[in-house]
Amino acid sequence: MIIAIGSDHTGIYYKYSINNFLIEKGHKIIDFGYSEYGKKVDYPDFIHPTAEFVNRGKANFGIIICGSGNGAAMTANKYQNIRAALVWKKEIAILARKHNNANIISLPARFVDKSKIMDIVKIFLETKFEGGRHKIRIEKIPKNPQ
Template identity: 55%
Template sequence: MKIAIGNDHAGTDYKNAIIEYLQTKKIEVVNYGTNAEDSVDYPDFVHPVASDVESKKVDLGIIICGSGNGAAMTANKHQEVRAALCWTKELVELAREHNDANILSIPARYTSLPQAVEMVKTFLDTSFEGGRHQRRVDKIACQ
């Protein structure tokens, strides 16, 4: 499995903890995020993640900013992306099962580090249910 990850200054510690977890699972990580805490513009780090997910260069993406909103909005500009802003593992599970989310957007200022890693575990361990949800997912993309 291959995951792209991107973050702004609010998510640097989160990204590092998540990468550490992913490496223990032998998951390849493409790191587009900043490694500093100096203020940066999240779209500069989110668009490359979304592009890799959209073009299927990676299996899934993880994006992190202060609220998670700006990152999710940016990623969802890409046609084949379904970025889900989640702050609990239960929301992550539903986003994967019902919406086939392929990018997880984490709000660093509203989740703890252990909670974020737990959400990533859930994101990776949960599959899309398909069935009645497939027709809904098919209607998300603009024609």
């Protein structure tokens, strides 16, 4: 699987840990995230290229990380084919995939316990979309031009 990842300075520790974890599982990682410790940066500069890569179908999934996860999710969701879900626990990861067919997980670096992050990512990537009534709902998400 090809996975795009992007983070700002608050997510750098998670980004490196997630990259290593996913590479060990045999996934290909495309890293758009910030890569230096100690300097503050603006999350959109790293989330836009990540979301655009997924939006164009060049990656199966995306992982984005910022302090609260909100700014990253808001930025990614500007793209037509993106359904970025703010996820902070396993149950939300399951529902984001099963019911919303989320293709990007947005992680709040300041609010997710380091010991749980890999389980959340693993569950997100392995959970399948249920389709059915949920497919009808997500087809209504894009705004139709009027």
